[in-house]
Amino acid sequence: MRGIPTRRSWQSIAAFAALALFGSAEQPPVPSIAMVAEPRTIDSWKQQHESIVKRSQKGGVDVAFVGDSMTHRWQLEGKEVWDESFAAWKPMNLGIGGDRTQNLLWRITTGKELVGIEPKVFVLLIGTNNLASHKPDEIATGVKVIVAELRKQKPQARILVLGLLPRSGTPVADREEIASSDHLQPLIETINASLNTMRDENVRFLNFGKLYLNQDGGLPKSLMPDYLHLSTAGYRILAKALAQPVDDMLKNVPTSRSLANVARQRVDACREHLMMWLSVGNR
Helix, strand or coil: CCCCCCHHHHHHHHHHHHHHHHCCCCCCCCCCHHHCCCCCCCHHHHHHHHHHHHHHCCCCCCEEEEECHHHHHHHCCCHHHHHHHHHHHCEEEEECCCCCHHHHHHHHCCCCCCCCCCCCEEEEECCHHHCCCCCHHHHHHHHHHHHHHHHHHCCCCEEEEECCCCCCCCCCCCCCCEECCCCHHHHHHHHHHHHCCCCCCCEEEECCHHHHCCCCCCEECCCCCCCCCCCHHHHHHHHHHHHHHHHHHHHCCCCHHHHHHHHHHHHHHHHHHHHHHHHHHCC
8 A cells, every 4th residue: 555655755755856867776775864954053053054144145146166164165275266266256155164965955955055146156065074974875865966956946057066085084194295095085986986977968077086196096295284175285276177167167057948958858857767766665
């Protein structure tokens, strides 16, 4: 007998719909907290979130940078580079340090951080903080759910999804200047390979990870002092890599007709995948 879908069932449906848009799956993904909106409870996070909401209400944003500390720190180690490189884009920083996919998803849904702005381009970098508690497929699906939400709320915008950057999960002695590749790198590569399936008229994926590695695959301290966060030199590399792709996306906003065609294709794909999911669940 067919029952009423539970909350976990709807979470699976939402995640599966995201995969329908940006990559197929033979069976529905297992529900994971990485793909379910969840706020953080610390006061500093709440204050940062409220500050972003207030800034959004003023409007006037063409390029919105969305993510975790890698995005937030454009205002710290990357501030000089940000001011030099991005001023003409009318940019806004929607990054909060420590965020995981579920926290960002809450911010742009229940948290209403996108109300008041109509960006032409989103630059999204999120997921590295999930590595300690989630599997690669869960993290990738969490990112895809965020992308689907951005498309839902701002269908005119283009989205540049950045691959997770390399990092070290192994303690490195202070005297060392290079962190060798460790157990995290294969996980990051798996996530990025999944994200690389997100390609359509409005979504583009780029992986700049190799720009931060030496010829032996090591991560220089000069670019990531703690082997996680970028130095000013690291942000300068990222700004240079972003310049042309973002400029191209700003100059090539999709037409209403192309948006309608893409939307129709997505609705058809979601319907097919949803019916498949329901048929599997009722066997």
